[in-house]
Amino acid sequence: MNISAASKAAGLPVKTVRYYADIGLVEAPWRSTAGYRTYDDAAVRKLVFVRRSRAFGFSIEGCRELLGLYQDQDRTSSEVKRIASKRLEEIEEKQRELQSLHDELAHLVTSCRGDHMPDCPIIDYLG
């Protein structure tokens, strides 16, 4: 499988697949005589794994760690759960931040008349 077939199969842009190979996250298992990256099903599965992990907001380094566990027959589910729980806490922290941001901004937007006059509680609050 050349890179474009692999990228389609994995649901990732070609550029990203190449990038993941460059940083040693998911390397192409072989190169053709012309130097073309050649992927097999196992490599594509790793790419999909990374795509899904990224969708959960794991960093590249987090993906690297998860991918290591994915391929490790001796892993324990507690290791995986620990990493996932950490990410879940980050998400919850972000949610709390966004919630207070939302409430504050929503309040300001509501209290702004939005007319042709310059007076504005939003600007007042920021200034």
Add this chain to the structure above:
Amino acid sequence: MNISAASKAAGLPVKTVRYYADIGLVEAPWRSTAGYRTYDDAAVRKLVFVRRSRAFGFSIEGCRELLGLYQDQDRTSSEVKRIASKRLEEIEEKQRELQSLHDELAHLVTSCRGDHMPDCPIIDYLG
């Protein structure tokens, strides 16, 4: 006021204040003979304005736009409200994303036993 005094007054790192000057967001009104940036209260107020805007998640360009309105006597509150509402929608969109991410990941984490065995629904889901 030299840059460190201004940065303390504005609640921003010196590096950031210099950066804002470099990109023409909030420039120092004067320079000393030695070339030191010199700030006055009005400039500090602008820096504070930018800090608060950034805290709401506005991009630098968004801050530039808001700052323009802040200093524009002829602004209308509807312009401000439009920009703030846009940001509010972005926040709400992000909240929805995070919520579904959270629910999905929380479900996986809950269903993982987290023991010494390799079997793990989280890994299964990602792979």
Add this chain to the structure above:
DNA sequence: CCTTGACCTTCCAGTTACTGGAGAGATTAA
């Protein structure tokens, strides 16, 4: 056999909003 077009390669630059550090000049206190 040749050409055309799609594909592949590497390398470099740009994105966002800073942050860190080097090297050098200015100012201030002891």
Add this chain to the structure above:
DNA sequence: TTAATCTCTCCAGTAACTGGAAGGTCAAGG
């Protein structure tokens, strides 16, 4: 005078790609 503390500019790095240039490869059609 000297040491410490500013301040300056410029360069590089961060995260995770993305776009583009310049050039090699391959398969199909004429």
